[in-house]
Amino acid sequence: MIKIIIADDHPLVRKGLREILEGEIDLEIVGEAASGGEVLEAVRQKLPDVVITDLSMPGMSGLDMISALKQEHPKLPVLVLTMHPEDRFAVRSLKSGASGYMTKDSLPEEITKAVRLLASGKKYITESLAEKLAMELDKDITRSPHETLSNREFQIMCALASGMKVKEIAEELSISIHTVNTHKARIMEKMNMKTIPELTLYAVENHLIE
Numbered sequence: 001m002i003k004i005i006i007a008d009d010h011p012l013v014r015k016g017l018r019e020i021l022e023g024e025i026d027l028e029i030v031g032e033a034a035s036g037g038e039v040l041e042a043v044r045q046k047l048p049d050v051v052i053t054d055l056s057m058p059g060m061s062g063l064d065m066i067s068a069l070k071q072e073h074p075k076l077p078v079l080v081l082t083m084h085p086e087d088r089f090a091v092r093s094l095k096s097g098a099s100g101y102m103t104k105d106s107l108p109e110e111i112t113k114a115v116r117l118l119a120s121g122k123k124y125i126t127e128s129l130a131e132k133l134a135m136e137l138d139k140d141i142t143r144s145p146h147e148t149l150s151n152r153e154f155q156i157m158c159a160l161a162s163g164m165k166v167k168e169i170a171e172e173l174s175i176s177i178h179t180v181n182t183h184k185a186r187i188m189e190k191m192n193m194k195t196i197p198e199l200t201l202y203a204v205e206n207h208l209i210e
Helices: 011-021 036-046 062-072 086-096 108-119 127-138 151-161 166-173 177-191 196-205
Strands: 002-007 027-033 050-053 078-082 100-103
Touching: 002 011, 002 036, 002 108, 011 027, 011 108, 027 036, 036 050, 036 062, 050 062, 050 108, 062 078, 062 086, 062 151, 078 086, 078 108, 086 100, 086 127, 086 151, 100 108, 151 166, 151 177, 151 196, 166 177, 177 196
Parallel strands: 002 027, 002 050, 050 078, 078 100
Antiparallel strands: none
């Protein structure tokens, strides 16, 4: 039996995932979590074979949670299941330690297939993501400005470029307005930009936001 923990801050998503996975005789949900901190605690208690997680959750970012989880449990496979397209977070997720990445419009049978692959010690990546990883390996030493950002800075940069206000970002991530403003200042400095419209234009041109 493959033991699974599912993490998403939307109860309906967790319920839907539970229904998909528990319809399979070899899959068992042993825990749920709605934040990065809850994932870490659930894993310590339940010792699952696979963790399925979203990236957008309150508090600790999904990417930071994956990194922390892999430090504690290096061999535990993590499957990212998110609304964010591959262009935005897939490579970062795999670099943080995820073993697979798929979007929430994936078919149920693809999700169960991915879980079984990860449980057997393999990885799950799409053909398009494999191409992105190959391109990443072929890149010059010179990196694009957004690639110099930390995972949290990248998350906030995308939110700012999408038109979210500092207060809205603070509420969504469960962090202080001061912390968001500190990250914002570092982002603008690293990106060598002065205004949010400039940041938004960059994000659109590089397919970082819709």
